[in-house]
Each structure stands twice: as C-alpha cells, then as structure tokens.
Amino acid sequence: MDALPAVLIEAFSGGPFGGNGAAVVALEAPMPDDWMQAVAASLRQSETAFLLKSKQGWMLRWFTPVCEVPLCGHATLAALLALGHWNRLGPGDRTWLNSRSGPLEVELPASRPGWGTIVLPCGELQPEPGAAGLTDLLLDRLGFGPEGCWSSALGYWVVLLPREAPLASMEGLAPALEGPLRQGLVLMQGLDPSAGGPQIGGEPADYQLRFFAPGLGIPEDPVTGSAHALVAPWWQRHLGRPLVRGWQCSDRPGGMVCEAVSSAMIRLTGSGHLLWDGTLRAASAGWPAAPQRRGARDGAPWTEQWTVWRTATRLPCSTASAATPS
Numbered sequence: 507m508d509a510l511p512a513v514l515i516e517a518f519s520g521g522p523f524g525g526n527g528a529a530v531v532a533l534e535a536p537m538p539d540d541w542m543q544a545v546a547a548s549l550r551q552s553e554t555a556f557l558l559k560s561k562q563g564w565m566l567r568w569f570t571p572v573c574e575v576p577l578c579g580h581a582t583l584a585a586l587l588a589l590g591h592w593n594r595l596g597p598g599d600r601t602w603l604n605s606r607s608g609p610l611e612v613e614l615p616a617s618r619p620g621w622g623t624i625v626l627p628c629g630e631l632q633p634e635p636g637a638a639g640l641t642d643l644l645l646d647r648l649g650f651g652p653e654g655c656w657s658s659a660l661g662y663w664v665v666l667l668p669r670e671a672p673l674a675s676m677e678g679l680a681p682a683l684e685g686p687l688r689q690g691l692v693l694m695q696g697l698d699p700s701a702g703g704p705q706i707g708g709e710p711a712d713y714q715l716r717f718f719a720p721g722l723g724i725p726e727d728p729v730t731g732s733a734h735a736l737v738a739p740w741w742q743r744h745l746g747r748p749l750v751r752g753w754q755c756s757d758r759p760g761g762m763v764c765e766a767v768s769s770a771m772i773r774l775t776g777s778g779h780l781l782w783d784g785t786l787r788a789a790s791a792g793w794p795a796a797p798q799r800r801g802a803r804d805g806a807p808w809t810e811q812w813t814v815w816r817t818a819t820r821l822p823c824s825t826a827s828a829a830t831p832s
Contacts, residue, residue, distance in 0.1 A: 510534065512786035513588050514551065517580035518729040518760035518776040520620075525760035525778065526729040528584035529554040531786055532592065539574070545788055547571045552724050553581040557589070563602035564589070566610070572723035577607040577660065579626055579731010579774060586612040586622040587778045621777045626735040628772040631656035631664055637687055640665070644693075647676050658736055662690035662717075669696050673716060674755035680718045680725035688721030692733045696741075697753070704753040706761035706776075711753035713741050728758035735772050738764035 511532040519525025529549045533556055546554035546569035553575065558565040566585055568578040585603060589595040598616035602609045611625040636655045644665070645651050654666035663686065667673060673695055683691060694715035697703050704711045715737065717730040727733075734752045741750045742764070753761040762776035 508787060510786045510788075511592060513584075513591060513783050514549075514781045515584035515587050515591075516758075516779045516781055517583040517587070518731070518754075518762055519758075519779050520777050522779055522781060524758050526580040526727060526758065527551050527781065528578075528581035530581070530585050530588040531556050532588070533558045541788075542567065542569055543574070545569075545786065548788075552727055553578045555581040555585045555588075557585055557603075560604065562604055562609070564604065566603040566605045568605075570723045574606075575722060577605070577626065577732045579624065579733075579735055580727075580729055582610060582612065582624045582626070583622050583731060583774070583776055583778055586614065586624060587620075587780070590614050590622075591780060591783065615775070618777075620779075621775060623773055623775045624731070625767055625771050625773050626731060627770060628735045628739050629658050629660055631658055631736070631740060634663070637663060637685065639684065640687065643679075643682055647679055647682075648672060657686075660690065660732065660736060661686070662692055662719075662733065662736060663687055664692040664694065664737055664740075667693055667695040669698065671695055673714065676716070680720045683718060683720055688719070690717065690719045690722070690733075692717050692730075692737060694737055696744075704755070704759065704761060706751045706753065706763060709751055711761055712745060712750045713737075714753040714755045716754065716756055726756060728756040729754040729760035729762075731762065731774055731776075734762055734764055735774060738772055738774075739766065742766055 512529060514527055514529050516525040516527050529551045542556050550571055553568045553570055556567045568575050568581050595614055597614055600613040603612055607627055613623045615621055615623060634655045634657050641651045648671045650668055650671040652665045653668055656664040673693055692715055694713055696713050697711050699710035715733060717727045717733045738750055738752055742748055748766040750764050751761060752764055762774045765773045767773050
C-alpha cells in the first residue's frame with residue numbers, strides 16, 4: 507500500500523479555514539498501529555481517521571499526533587464526508603462505522619449537500635464538587651467561578667460557567683491545567699438566542715463551549731463532536747426540548763445540531779469543507795503486519811479481531827475504560 511486516497515476535511519465548518527481539520531485515509535488492508543500513529547504524527551492534525559471496508563460497513567480508528575483515542579466526533583464526520591467525496595456513499599445513503607466506541611450510524615442527508623449526520627454515544631455526567639485548583643484557575647482567567655462541575659466516563663471534566671463569563675476571549679488556559687483536567691476539560695455556558703450570537707444552519711446557537719486536552723496532545727480542540735455529544739443531553743434537559751444547537755467558540759469556530767436519539771445516543775448534524783484531496787505515499791515496506799489482538803483466534807481477520815481488541819485493551823493516553831469509552 508504505497509499510495510492511498512487521503513483528504514483533509516474541515517469538519518463542522520461551512521467554508522475554508524474554520525471548524526476542526528481531520529485527515530482521512532482509506533486503507534486497502536489492515537495496517538499496524540505504529541504505522542497509523544506515524545502517519546498521524548506526520549500529518550499533525552488533531553485527529554487522523556483511518557477507514558477500512560468490512561462486511562458490516564467500515565472500520566474506523568482515530569489517532570491524534572501522540573496516541574489513539576476511543577472516540578472523535580469531528581473525524582467521524584470527516585470520514586463520512588470523505589466516503590461521499592470518494593463516491594463510496596451517495597446522497598441519502600446510510601451506513602455503519604465500526605469503532606472502538608461501538609458501531610456508529612452515519613448518513614449523508616439527501617437534502618443538504620456538504621452536510622453529514624453522525625450518531626455518537628453521549629455518556630453520563632457525574633456531579634463533582636470540582637477538581638483541585640480549578641475554581642481558583644477560572645477566577646484568575648475569567649473572573650468567574652463554576653456554576654456546576656461534572657466528570658464523565660470518557661475522561662472529560664465538564665464545567666458550567668455563567669453567561670457573563672468571557673469564555674470566547676479567554677487565553678492561556680491549557681498550559682495551566684494539571685492532573686485529570688489535562689485529559690479533557692469542557693467549559694460551557696448558555697447563550698441568549700435573541701442576542702444576535704452565532705448561528706448554525708440559519709438558527710441561533712443555544713450554548714457554546716471550549717475544549718482543552720493537552721494530555722492527549724491537543725492544547726485546544728477547535729470543534730469537538732464528542733464534547734458536544736457529552737453535554738448536549740444536559741442542555742436538552744435544561745432547555746426542555748430534544749434538539750439544541752451547540753457552538754464552539756475557539757479561534758476556528760464551528761457548530762452542530764444535536765438531537766436526542768435515545769438515552770445513550772445522540773445525533774449530530776454539521777457541515778464540512780474539503781480543504782485538500784490527494785494521495786498518501788507512505789511505503790508500508792519494512793513495517794510488520796498488523797498484529798494479532800490479545801484474545802483473537804489465530805488467523806482471524808482484522809474485522810473479527812476488532813471486537814476483542816475493543817473490549818480487552820486500554821489506550822495508552824486515555825483514562826477511560828476500553829469497554830465504556832463514551
């Protein structure tokens with residue numbers, strides 16, 4: 507596999523130089539983890555997605571420049587839009603992307619070219635009194651303390667801030683984070699829909715957030731689907747409706763429509779922009795064959811080994827359990 511289709515898609519963005527960029531590579535055969543990690547490190551996007559065709563749809567894995575992660579929303583949307591760009595899927599088509607977080611349903615809406623719909627696990631928020639030093643840090647950076655604090659099985663901490671907090675203009679937070687906060691910190695606040703703020707698909711956003719994960723090699727992620735999947739159910743309950751619109755006020759902002767599917771799953775809909783389309787030339791010669799996963803029977807194909815790996819191993823840079831990554 508010396509030449510593989512590859513694209514860079516800016517997910518949750520309506521045009522160039524916005525949203526969250528993700529590289530997507532279409533594999534022809536299983537590749538070893540260290541090869542995929544080397545590709546992700548070279549491409550230096552917040553995530554690189556690798557797709558492999560299977561009988562059940564597609565296999566999907568996500569790598570940051572430093573490690574593999576159990577769930578990534580924006581790279582899932584990018585993978586879906588890449589399949590459409592490569593004519594592997596057409597308008598109105600629906601399929602499953604089988605991942606470490608389980609099978610993820612995705613669809614290219616026939617009525618909205620350039621948009622995609624992904625269904626992600628939403629997980630649960632566990633109320634917490636707060637992480638050590640967090641209140642003082644927020645008071646120093648924002649002049650406001652938290653109104654609520656939660657932890658999650660995904661390893662992210664979530665903090666609710668008052669509407670008055672200058673979240674969008676805050677600087678210099680990531681280097682100051684310590685301990686578990688380095689694995690993922692979501693800062694969120696409600697928005698006044700009548701105040702002329704950001705819009706998603708022509709409608710005002712209900713809330714906005716920022717996401718920091720220096721422990722995963724991501725000081726700040728521009729637009730984070732997994733973070734919105736985690737917090738949108740809270741906003742749905744808080745606002746009393748099944749559909750909310752979330753905005754991410756980073757320096758490359760973007761947003762998505764979040765709709766409840768069940769108590770465990772949420773549908774995210776957003777647009778993406780194809781920034782470049784090309785061929786990955788990273789010779790696989792000299793790399794070992796994809797290793798057998800622990801517990802996989804000898805000779806089992808990668809697609810069969812996947813389920814065993816998903817439930818039996820822990821990713822090196824994640825605090826989340828492999829069995830419950832969301």
